[in-house]
Amino acid sequence: MMTTRINGATRLYGIMGNPIAQVRSPETFTQAYTTAGINAVMLPIQILPEHFELCVKGLMALGNLDGLIVTVPYKARMVAFANRLGDTARCIGALNALRREADGSWTGDMFDGAGFIVGAQRKGYELAKRRVALFGAGGAGSAIACGLLAAGVESIAIIDPNAEHAESLTQALRRTFPACDVRPAAGVPAGSNMIVNASTVGMRPGDGLPGDIGTVTADTLIGDVINTDAKTPMIELALRHGCPYVAGKDMHAGQGEALLAFFAAATAAPSQQSPAHS
Amino acid sequence: MMTTRINGATRLYGIMGNPIAQVRSPETFTQAYTTAGINAVMLPIQILPEHFELCVKGLMALGNLDGLIVTVPYKARMVAFANRLGDTARCIGALNALRREADGSWTGDMFDGAGFIVGAQRKGYELAKRRVALFGAGGAGSAIACGLLAAGVESIAIIDPNAEHAESLTQALRRTFPACDVRPAAGVPAGSNMIVNASTVGMRPGDGLPGDIGTVTADTLIGDVINTDAKTPMIELALRHGCPYVAGKDMHAGQGEALLAFFAAATAAPSQQSPAHS
Numbered sequence: 001m002m003t004t005r006i007n008g009a010t011r012l013y014g015i016m017g018n019p020i021a022q023v024r025s026p027e028t029f030t031q032a033y034t035t036a037g038i039n040a041v042m043l044p045i046q047i048l049p050e051h052f053e054l055c056v057k058g059l060m061a062l063g064n065l066d067g068l069i070v071t072v073p074y075k076a077r078m079v080a081f082a083n084r085l086g087d088t089a090r091c092i093g094a095l096n097a098l099r100r101e102a103d104g105s106w107t108g109d110m111f112d113g114a115g116f117i118v119g120a121q122r123k124g125y126e127l128a129k130r131r132v133a134l135f136g137a138g139g140a141g142s143a144i145a146c147g148l149l150a151a152g153v154e155s156i157a158i159i160d161p162n163a164e165h166a167e168s169l170t171q172a173l174r175r176t177f178p179a180c181d182v183r184p185a186a187g188v189p190a191g192s193n194m195i196v197n198a199s200t201v202g203m204r205p206g207d208g209l210p211g212d213i214g215t216v217t218a219d220t221l222i223g224d225v226i227n228t229d230a231k232t233p234m235i236e237l238a239l240r241h242g243c244p245y246v247a248g249k250d251m252h253a254g255q256g257e258a259l260l261a262f263f264a265a266a267t268a269a270p271s272q273q274s275p276a277h278s
Numbered sequence: 279m280m281t282t283r284i285n286g287a288t289r290l291y292g293i294m295g296n297p298i299a300q301v302r303s304p305e306t307f308t309q310a311y312t313t314a315g316i317n318a319v320m321l322p323i324q325i326l327p328e329h330f331e332l333c334v335k336g337l338m339a340l341g342n343l344d345g346l347i348v349t350v351p352y353k354a355r356m357v358a359f360a361n362r363l364g365d366t367a368r369c370i371g372a373l374n375a376l377r378r379e380a381d382g383s384w385t386g387d388m389f390d391g392a393g394f395i396v397g398a399q400r401k402g403y404e405l406a407k408r409r410v411a412l413f414g415a416g417g418a419g420s421a422i423a424c425g426l427l428a429a430g431v432e433s434i435a436i437i438d439p440n441a442e443h444a445e446s447l448t449q450a451l452r453r454t455f456p457a458c459d460v461r462p463a464a465g466v467p468a469g470s471n472m473i474v475n476a477s478t479v480g481m482r483p484g485d486g487l488p489g490d491i492g493t494v495t496a497d498t499l500i501g502d503v504i505n506t507d508a509k510t511p512m513i514e515l516a517l518r519h520g521c522p523y524v525a526g527k528d529m530h531a532g533q534g535e536a537l538l539a540f541f542a543a544a545t546a547a548p549s550q551q552s553p554a555h556s
Binding site for chain 1: 282283305324326
């Protein structure tokens with residue numbers, strides 16, 4: 001592991017959310033920049049809901065902050081602060097990354113789904129023609145659904161205890177991918193050969209599966225967004241049946257790569273003069 | 279040197295100014311925190327004048343930013359953002375540090391002078407009864423004058439090309455230290471046995487002395503605020519005459535200690551819960 005040094009010329013990136021102490025990006029991204037010889041750090045930035053707008057405007061006006069990762073609970077709320085949006089962010093109305101371009105404007109997009117797709121591809125799993133049952137129509141579920149449709153899955157059944165959420169995600173996806181079979185569902189449809197948990201069930205000790213999983217075979221591709229070193233109930237299920245799986249850690253590794261590439265693609269790095277004094 | 283690691287629980291401190299790439303505090307303070315086993319970093323924060331208020335309000339509202347060092351050109355402007363001021367900041371109307379207290383309020387004070395005093399004491403120099411000629415009535419000069427008077431110097435003659443600045447600093451110092459002999463001056467008075475450069479002269483290559491220095495003996499205590507590894511004209515003068523001296527580097531080392539102690543004395547460190555997920 002190389003040594004991170006912060007000096008006056010260090011460029012700043014931040015991950016904003018609340019709470020913030022549990023996020024892993026500061027460690028993984030800072031290490032990635034250090035290893036690449038880039039003088040930049042990823043900071044944890046805790047923003048309390050009552051100060052949201054004040055903090056966001058202040059951060060985006062700083063002269064040496066070049067990008068933001070956005071986590072819970074601000075992914076939808078941050079859309080209004082981007083000057084332009086990528087396709088996924090526009091489709092689902094949420095983003096998890098913003099970068100500053102050379103002209104000072106901000107571009108936002110959503111990589112929660114890209115991480116899942118990259119994670120699956122890394123493990124050599126075919127996504128095209130899959131019949132997907134997706135638990136969770138929130139931010140992560142929306143982004144993954146978007147990514148899966150772009151990757152060519154055959155159908156997605158969206159299962160969420162909040163039927164309105166499932167319905168409104170269905171509508172948004174149909175607008176962007178009119179040729180695909182997307183529908184809300186009360187449970188895993190017969191014939192599904194991919195099951196993804198994008199709900200928060202599995203996050204707490206003692207959590208079970210996100211719902212009735214139906215029949216699982218060794219061909220069923222299992223996915224779980226919960227990012228933990230422990231085996232979640234979904235991953236335990238996959239191991240028990242010998243299924244291929246994409247765990248939260250696979251997804252987050254893939255997302256890290258996608259985010260680093262997104263930040264690196266800013267139209268130009270701002271430069272700053274360095275006078276001799278301090 | 280120990281390895282700095284940034285994670286979600288890292289507490290943030292920042293040095294704000296414009297430009298910012300030249301400041302040294304990010305490196306020295308971050309290293310001091312790392313060595314002490316404190317999970318905190320000191321960041322460079324560039325604030326452009328046109329975004330000053332927006333950035334300051336946003337930074338001070340962040341949930342995990344515990345302190346700010348303030349440098350050029352914001353030392354006077356930041357006074358309005360402190361909920362309470364220390365004696366030196368109140369005397370001269372400028373501050374260079376703010377810390378957040380347990381109740382969320384901010385305490386500000388000025389340590390530019392304290393650094394000079396600590397730097398002189400570290401080298402074993404006596405300040406009491408000195409007859410001082412001070413070049414520069416700006417922020418650094420004001421803070422050093424305040425510190426010198428508190429340390430018991432006999433008199434201070436304030437030399438500044440802007441006579442109004444010299445006069446208004448004189449008035450401010452007389453209000454706080456009515457028993458002391460403080461006056462504006464056109465040059466170094468005869469009988470001075472301490473000469474301090476608190477102007478920016480000496481910062482640029484090719485700069486000379488800040489003015490006519492008069493007669494220097496081996497007893498004359500020389501001070502210079504310019505923080506550089508090179509020998510400034512003032513320090514060259516001291517070396518040539520065998521004078522005791524406090525260089526910008528001595529002053530900045532002393533100021534670092536004073537600032538770390540100021541931040542550590544906040545009424546309580548905010549704490550944050552750490553849920554299991556990321």
